[in-house]
Amino acid sequence: MAGPVGVYISVPFCKAKCTFCNFASGVFGGERMQQYVERLCVEIRAARTAAQGLNVSLPRAVDTIYFGGGTPSLLSGDQFGQIFQHLRGEFDVAADAEITLECAPGQLSDETLDELLRQGMNRISFGVQSFVDQEAAAVGRLHTRLQCEAELARVRAAGLKEINVDLIVGLPHQTEQSWRYSVEQAIACEAPHISVYLLEIDEESRLGREMLEQGTRYSAGAVPTEDEAADWYSQACVLLDEAGVHQYEISNFARRGHRSRHNLKYWERQPYVGFGLDAHSMLHANDGAVRFANTSDLDRYLNKVAAATPFQLVESEFKSDQGVAVPEVDIVGRNEAFEESLFLGLRLVEGVDLNKLRSQFGDAMVKDAMPALLEVCDAGLLRMNADSVRLTPQGRLVSNEVFSRLLVPEAALQNYL
The missing domain is CATH 1.10.10.920 (Arc Repressor Mutant, subunit A)
Structure with missing residues (x-):
């Protein structure tokens, strides 16, 4: 019998796109965002019937919800209210469910925060990346160190205790000293969970193209070497461990009792279902499992006739012989x-x-x-x-x-x- 399922909600909107990023995200207006929320709610409503059509088990019980992106905090409180209404209509969300919001510092309004708290949001993940203003600005982040500190204080004052701080090692202009400063700041802010990622530069991102072309606009020449970044990552592992923030996964560190329950589902092969652009799912089926993913093209996602998700296919009874691009479903034997x-x-x-x-x-x-x-x-x-x-x-x-x-x-x- 399958245990509770984790739910991932993709919100692919940003105020500005980072130079190293080639995720399915971008900068769009309010009308497009509302259209997306409505499409998302339709997909959630179709989940139960769609799972039957795909011959997979979709438990009603949900014990983790994760809003990722993009910058999900750009949605309004009313839009989050819509999403939660449909989630609770299709799933039984546990009273102690871990509900996480990814957020860029300075991009969470009071109105949205209030609504999320009302809906049970109890964990927030801040995409700080660096506490050094020059490094953050070099990759297109819009916040400063002072804004990060103010945001951490604001959400704590609102009652949130489960806080994650994301850091990236290998950013343009980063040095061993500046990296150590960011790690020490993350420790000093007493976040119970810290993520440390080695910079991965997609060749199709602005920074990736510049590195190939040896340009100068996005500070490609100031990117540390892979060996330097690897050494600094190892230093962070030691610093965090000494501070009681212990590594439990390649990129994730937590104080005792503060591991991410949702992310553990991925690594432990527990079932999870994703809704929205480029969202991935893994659900049990008989003795095995199936994996499937939604399209990464926003126009195709919003127009269900053009290229839908696996759930939308069942909902609308689309057939491959009608010229519809049927998403691939991988059987995990x-x-x-x-x-x-x-x-x-x-x-x-x-x-x-x-x-x-x-x-x-x-x-x-x-x-x-x-x-x-x-x-x-x-x-x-x-x-x-x-x-x-x-x-x-x-x-x-x-x-x-x-x-x-x-x-x-x-x-x-x-x-x-």
Whole structure:
């Protein structure tokens, strides 16, 4: 029986787009935002029937809701009220549900904050990225250090205790000293949860294109090297641990009792459903699961006849032979589920319980993965004993390389087909 589901709501609107970002987000007017909210509510209303059409289990019980973006805080209080009305119409939201809002400092009105608190929002994630004004401005952030500090004080005064601060290592103009300052400021503000991300620059972003073309407008020449960023990330791990903010996932650190319940669903392969632009879902189906994602094109999302989400397809009884672009639904079989359990579990500092893997997938499948595991252990990227396997600190820095080396050989997979 599936446990409670997590709900992710994508809100792809920003006041200004960061130079390194190539997410499905952008700057749009109020009319487009209201149109989006209405489309979002239609998708939520269709969820129950749509899940049946996709042969997946969509539990009514919800214990986490996460508003991500973009900058969800740009929506009005009335718009959030609309969304919650439809969510509660389709799901049974637990009284102690974790409800998180992503927010850019300085972009949350009093009216919106009041409505969100009324609706049960109890966790906020601030996209600070840097407490150094020059670094924040260089990538298009609109806030200053003083605004960040004021926002933290404001939401605390409103009663919010669960606060996350996002930081990015490797920003243009960042130095070892300025990075340490940002980490120390995040610790000093006593946020119970801190996220540290290595800067990833998409080649299609403004900064990415400039780096390829060796331009100067977006400070491409001031981006630290990958080795520098990796060293600074490691320094942050030490500083945060010494301050009692302990790492529990590659990019996430928390004081005791303050881990993100919603994000843990992703790494523990618990069911979650996403609504809105480019939102992803993973729901259980019989002995396996299915993964699917909505379109990343806003015009197509808003026009349900043109290219809809999997939920909208069922709702409107669209057929692929009518010229509609049917979103791909990936069936997660036993082999894929084994690899997902390994890769996602390794993102957690505790690592993967090998006995649990054996119980779920059988000893033979774990045995066939063992040569690759031992090889990566010999490289110093994994630490393994009879009961568990986990990434080393060095392994966390090159986790994608580790995961690629752990792909179960195709020849071995034939034993389970």
